[in-house]
Amino acid sequence: MLLALAVDRTGSGLWAASSVLYLTFVTHLSAQQIGVLLGAAGVAGIAGSPLAGRLAGRFPVRPLLIGCHLVRPATLTLVLLCTGFETLLSVVAVTYLGDRAAKTLEMLFATRAAGERRAAYQALSRSAANAGYGVGAGLAAIGLAVGTTDAYRALILGNALSFVVAAALVWRTGEPGGRTREVARTGGAVAAPGVVTSGRPKGPWRDRGYLRFVLLDIPMNLDDSVLGVGLPLWLVSRTSAPHALVPAFLVINTVLVVVLQLAVSKRAEGPHRAVRAVLLYGVLMFVCCALAAGAAGCGTWAAAAVLLAAAVLVTMAELMRSVSSWELAVLLAPPDERAAYLGVAGMAQSIQKSAGPPLLTGVVMAAGPVGWLVLGTVVAGLAVAQQRSCASRLGLGAAPDPAHAEPVPAQRQ
Structure with a gap:
């Protein structure tokens, strides 16, 4: 799971370092349009967390996380095919929605898998995520140094590929103990004192x-x-x-x-x-x-x-x-x-x-x-x-x- 997280964040590092320049030099959006697009996509992403939490309360976490990982390659491929502002706005918004949902599901997965050692697991996951993000930013720097349209598109494809690999890694990981085990361990009461x-x-x-x-x-x-x-x-x-x-x-x-x-x-x-x-x-x-x-x-x-x-x-x-x-x-x-x-x-x-x-x-x-x-x-x-x-x-x-x-x-x- 930690490897899947690192691969996921490697793709995020590629996107963070290259998205603005791609939208500027390849799709030819203005600075104002890019600001509106990324801002609106960020607002759409807010809904990802509660949506993921609600679904995770009814379905196993692993297939939901795999689904979120696979949604983003599909939308990023559409980013490469779309040139209009309105179309890109909806595609990038769905990408951000899937991104925030995936992050919440990853933490739910870690919480259930680690049990009472969730703080240590959270620390390990953040270390893996930051390492992956740094690798992604470094790879993006190479592409940005080339500076051609094909190089920018290759970075977007690299981001999409990272999510496919992350989905495969999650698929090979066992489903953590979930809601039933948590309730059984606490007898249906809240584990924290005083709640x-x-x-x-x-x-x-x-x-x-x-x-x-x-x-x-x-x-x-x-x-x-x-x-x-x-x-x-x-x-x-x-x-x-x-x-x-x-x-x-x-x-x-x-x-x-x-x-x-x-x-x-x-x-x-x-x-x-x-x-x-x-x-x-x-x-x-x-x-x-x-x-x-x-x-x-x-x-x-x-x-x-x-x-x-x-x-x-x-x-x-x-x-x-x-x-x-x-x-x-x-x-x-x-x-x-x-x-x-x-x-x-x-x-x-x-x-x-x-x-x-x-x-x-x-x-x-x-x-x-x-x-x-x-x-x-x-x-x-x-x-x-x-x-x-x-x-x-x-x-x-x-x-x-x-x-x-x-x-x-x-x-x-």
Whole structure:
């Protein structure tokens, strides 16, 4: 399954690095059309997570995941055949819908396969995914260096091929234990302490407590936009740091995630550590935003050093969030409806991907250094709110859980 995940993300890396240039130089769309197309496709992708969760509650995960993998080669082949904006809009929207559904199904598969070791498995899966994404981006760089129409089309075909291979790898993987085993293990009750099923509304859309968690989890995913949009644009527009430093942000992120994700996951395993990790995320994001604000008043090399430090901190925040967010989404969901609940939880990341970049460019960066400080303060405050909300729902009072009362070991550097 980890190999399938790495192959999947290799294709995603190819698409991310080449799609805009393909749409520009091969299909000849304008910058405005590309923005509308990708934005609308991102909005369509939001529906992928709850749709996948609902289906996974009724059908086995493996055939659903194979189906999502096979939908995308079909739509990407249509991308090569279509030239009109309206047609491309619908095709790319379906591609994004399948992409988000596949990501949710992959996490459901991992949750069921790993059981109580889901945090460690999540860490391994993120390391595999980031490694694959880096390979895909590297392969795309070769094609982009050639720069011909055939080279751009070859990259799109390479993306489509990666999903076919991923589907074949998933087909060879056994179906994980699912809904029946989860209910049997917990006797039909919620596994996490303090979550009561009696009187709880049926389904995630009527569960206000869980919807509050998902709503608060949207800004808990802003590290993605800060790294990919905020820091690069801030560097080139408001500091004198060398522009060649921008790729280093992605390199730092990829290397740290691959090397440290498994070790960091130990900080978010179990309810107590997962809840504490939310607070640490808020602290890391606040310091990162403060550094970004301060970089505007620094000289060339000082600004470069400060922004590199901010990239390290936002990556560490991502490491904490990527495990704790899913761990809490699982712990807060009743086992007998876990697939549907996790499908709704998966919307947080999709919504952030659509709303995060405009927030950073249109509000935070427009306000200057003050905008960064306000962003860091708001995210830290929301982290406290989410920590308290999750602790209350999980029944984590003053008395520590003996299984998780030991101090968290220091992170190796």
